[in-house]
Structures are given as C-alpha cells and as structure tokens.
Amino acid sequence: MSSAPRSVQIKGTGSYTPQKALTNNDLSKIVDTSDEWIFTRTGIKERRIADENETSSSMGAEAGRRAIENAGLNIDVIDVIVVGTMTPDMPFPSTACLVQEKLGIKNAVCFDVEAACSGFLYIMEIASGLLQTGRYRNALVIGSEKLSSILDWEDRTTCVLFGDGAGAAVLGLGEEGDTAGIIDFKLGADGSKADMLHQPGGGCAIPPSTESLAGRQHFLKMRGKEVFKQAVRVMGQAAVEILEQNGIESDQLACVVPHQANMRIIESLSSRLHIPIERFFLNLDKYGNTSAASIPIALDEAARAGRIKRGDIILLVAFGAGLTWGSSLIRW
Structure with missing residues (x-):
C-alpha cells in the first residue's frame, strides 16, 4: 500500500523593503494630492522606493536569502526558484535566473510567472505541484517588484498607490503524518x-x-x-x-x-x-x-x-x- 502524500510546508519566510520611504506629504509636493486625501481613500501613509541600483532581482535575492536562512537550510538544497513579478529586470532572461546567480545556487530550475498582484499565490501552487512529483526537494518562491519604475509620477490616481519590495518563502515536503x-x-x-x-x-x-x-x-x-x-x-x-x-x-x-x-x-x-x-x-x-x-x-x-x-x-x-x-x- 502506498503511503499518503506528504504535505507541502512553508519552511521559512523572508522579506526586503528599500530604505527610502516616500510619505504622502512627500507626494503632495510632486502631484496635486494630500496626506488626508490618500489615507482616507486607501489607508496608505507611505511606501518604499528602490534606489536606481536596486532591481527586482536584487531585492528578490535578498528576500530569498533571508527565507533560506529562516528555514535553516543551505543553498545547495534549493532546486526550484520561481519569481512572481510584473516588473522583471529585463524581458529575458528570467528574473529567477538572475536571482539564482546572485544567491550562488547551482542546478536549480528557474522561471518567472506574471500574474500581477496574485503572482505569489500562483507561484506557490506551481511550486507545490513540482515538489509533489518527488523530483525536487525545496522550492524558493519570491514575489518581487520595482513598481516605481513603471509609475507615471504625473498621475495622482496611480502613483500614490504603489511601492517597491520583495518577499519570499521556502517550500518543502513535510514528514509523513505531519498535518501542517x-x-x-x-x-x-x-x-x-x-x-x-x-x-x-x-x-x-x-x-x-x-x-x-x-x-x-x-x-x-x-x-x-x-x-x-x-x-x-x-x-x-x-x-x-x-x-x-x-x-x-x-x-x-x-x-x-x-x-x-x-x-x-x-x-x-x-x-x-x-x-x-x-x-x-x-x-x-x-x-x-x-x-x-x-x-x-x-x-x-x-x-x-x-x-x-x-x-x-x-x-x-x-x-x-x-x-x-x-x-x-x-x-x-
């Protein structure tokens, strides 16, 4: 009799947000808006803005590094990297491949998925399915965005809403019988x-x-x-x-x-x-x-x-x- 399938678990999490904070008051000096107008309509007080040297891959790599560290794993056991982003560093190669190089991970399957703000849930399901084939051990899933690079800073209806940052999780199979x-x-x-x-x-x-x-x-x-x-x-x-x-x-x-x-x-x-x-x-x-x-x-x-x-x-x-x-x- 075959054993019951092992669950896919979140082994560790990590995140990275840029140092620069852009407040609503700062934005009021750029476009016709105010802290009161933005906050009452959205709940946003500030957002983080990446500097010119930061990219989706660099932020994603840092979030990924923190997630691997949080999981207590070595990089050599990561064999899948999936990045969800709508602001890739470039059209190709994938941001996941650039993250792989930045983290020094070898022999991992690497690709991106573009599902916008739903992207992290999409890549979690895809990575979970890969792990359940039994061919892979641990997957690093990353959502990373430099939205400031595609915002129209003359359009107050959109530029006030978005910010930059990255988050990551390491997925792996649980032990037999573990319900988590x-x-x-x-x-x-x-x-x-x-x-x-x-x-x-x-x-x-x-x-x-x-x-x-x-x-x-x-x-x-x-x-x-x-x-x-x-x-x-x-x-x-x-x-x-x-x-x-x-x-x-x-x-x-x-x-x-x-x-x-x-x-x-x-x-x-x-x-x-x-x-x-x-x-x-x-x-x-x-x-x-x-x-x-x-x-x-x-x-x-x-x-x-x-x-x-x-x-x-x-x-x-x-x-x-x-x-x-x-x-x-x-x-x-």
Whole structure:
C-alpha cells in the first residue's frame, strides 16, 4: 500500500523593503494630492522606493536569502526558484535566473510567472505541484517588484498607490503524518477585463518608439473605480469558495493575510467573512501596494511578529491585473 502524500510546508519566510520611504506629504509636493486625501481613500501613509541600483532581482535575492536562512537550510538544497513579478529586470532572461546567480545556487530550475498582484499565490501552487512529483526537494518562491519604475509620477490616481519590495518563502515536503502545510488553493482569471489595469507599452504589441514614449504608454494605467468593484467581488468570492470547499468556518481562521492594496477592499472582505479586522494582518500603511511582493512581505512580518503560530489555520487572498485572483488555506 502506498503511503499518503506528504504535505507541502512553508519552511521559512523572508522579506526586503528599500530604505527610502516616500510619505504622502512627500507626494503632495510632486502631484496635486494630500496626506488626508490618500489615507482616507486607501489607508496608505507611505511606501518604499528602490534606489536606481536596486532591481527586482536584487531585492528578490535578498528576500530569498533571508527565507533560506529562516528555514535553516543551505543553498545547495534549493532546486526550484520561481519569481512572481510584473516588473522583471529585463524581458529575458528570467528574473529567477538572475536571482539564482546572485544567491550562488547551482542546478536549480528557474522561471518567472506574471500574474500581477496574485503572482505569489500562483507561484506557490506551481511550486507545490513540482515538489509533489518527488523530483525536487525545496522550492524558493519570491514575489518581487520595482513598481516605481513603471509609475507615471504625473498621475495622482496611480502613483500614490504603489511601492517597491520583495518577499519570499521556502517550500518543502513535510514528514509523513505531519498535518501542517498547504491545505488548498483557489486560483482564477478573467482576461476580458485585461484593460482595467495594464501597462500598454513595452511588449510586442506596442514596442518602444518615439510615439509610445511620448504617449506615456510605458506606464501603469488603471481604471480605479472599476478595479475596486472587481477586487471587492473576486477577493470575497475566492475567500468564501475556498473555505466552503474545505469545510472550514471563518471563526477557525487565526489570521487572514490579504493582498495589501486598499483598506476599503480589506474592510469589505472582513465584513463578508464576518471576521473582525483585528484578525487581518495589515502593513498597507507602510508599504502601499507592492503587487506580487505584497502577500509574502506581510506573511513574513506576521510570522516574525508571532501573529501566526504552529497549528494555526491562515487564509491568503489576492487579486490583480488580468484580472487574476487567488486564495490559499495553510495550516502553519
């Protein structure tokens, strides 16, 4: 008789955020806005901005190094590296390959996944599936973004929302009989709403040109009100569905780690799940929306702050451009 499959566990977490903080008051000197306007609409007080020498790969490598150290592992046991990013260092090679070189890891499978703010949940499920084949031992999954590089600093509706940073986790198989680990994933996408949040220029559809640069096509574009409505809907849906399909009640959750995009969206999720906001881990005020880095940064900070303890059931939930969305239940 074959033994039961071993669970995929989070062995360690790590994060990195740039030193420079850009406050709402700082932004009010750049665009027509104010601390009160930004904070009341988003919950953001400041965000971190990478310096010119920092990239998604350098920030991701540092977050990854901290996660490997937290897991108590040597780099030679990491044989999968997956990076979720929508701001890669360059179109190719993958940011994961650049992270591999920076960390000195040999013989690892390396690739990127682009699912915007849902990226970390996407790469977690992909890496979990690879580990469960039995061909790999440990996977380093990283969400890393330098969103400041694609922001239009003349557009107050978008530049106030985003920041830079990276978060990471090491995934590995648990021992036989150990119930800790990832319980389930619920991912989804709707490409019919792709133009709600996108970066039009830079790919093969609108390659770099004098015209595309003059038309500011290489900056992030967002229809804010429509994105907000969709985010409230799909985050709630992803959370409710994964709880129902696993027979878990809201009051069994010790902590919810949501994508840190907007406080009003998170409050809506709190209301729909009937979970007090105090059981949500929030760092939105410090970092703003860091896209694929959002959940892993928050997860690392929650774990290190003791907000998550052995045996706790936690919920991760996100939405992003695409539109994409996802949720995951984990027994810590």
